[in-house]
Amino acid sequence: MLAADILVICTPVWNFNIPSALKAWLDHIIRSGITFRYGTDGPVGLVQNKKAYIALASGGVLSEEPYTAFDFAVPYLKAVLAFIGLTDVSVVRVEGTAIPGLQETALENAISSIYIG
Ligand SMILES: Cc1cc2nc3c(=O)[nH]c(=O)nc-3n(C[C@H](O)[C@H](O)[C@H](O)COP(=O)(O)O)c2cc1C
Numbered sequence: 001m002l003a004a005d006i007l008v009i010c011t012p013v014w015n016f017n018i019p020s021a022l023k024a025w026l027d028h029i030i031r032s033g034i035t036f037r038y039g040t041d042g043p044v045g046l047v048q049n050k051k052a053y054i055a056l057a058s059g060g061v062l063s064e065e066p067y068t069a070f071d072f073a074v075p076y077l078k079a080v081l082a083f084i085g086l087t088d089v090s091v092v093r094v095e096g097t098a099i100p101g102l103q104e105t106a107l108e109n110a111i112s113s114i115y116i117g
Helices: 018-028 073-083 106-112
Strands: 006-012 036-039 042-045 053-057 088-096
Touching: 006 018, 006 073, 053 073, 073 088, 088 106
Parallel strands: 006 053, 053 088
Antiparallel strands: 036 042
8 A cells, every 4th residue: 555656445335334344454554653653743644645536336325415424434534544644535426326216327427527637
């Protein structure tokens, strides 16, 4: 991870958060003295100058009301990545994969939301 220029996390939403395997990986890489350190002004992220992409699939639509209160995965991932210094994070959501009427276009809509500038 430290050797990479770009981090890509592809994950489903499971029970409103990330799967335990991804959580386990984060627990292994978020280590004091390696990816962050504590300075006199608090924690300092040591993973600098990298770009991160999060591609997230969910059966429901968590980015819109009334389900935004259940959207733990993206805020959690952004928080822990920022903690280790990864602040340049783009998120692509494939939402509604379990909802008839949305699932048919979920992937297409996600791809359309990607801005290539
Ligand atoms: C164990 C499990 C838990 C899930 N929990 C949620 C959930 O809390 N919210 C949600 O919107 N979708 C949930 N889903 C649906 C998945 O997020 C959805 O199927 C998604 O498309 C999975 O990604 P995949 O198609 O790449 O497997 C769950 C699916 C499984 C298998």
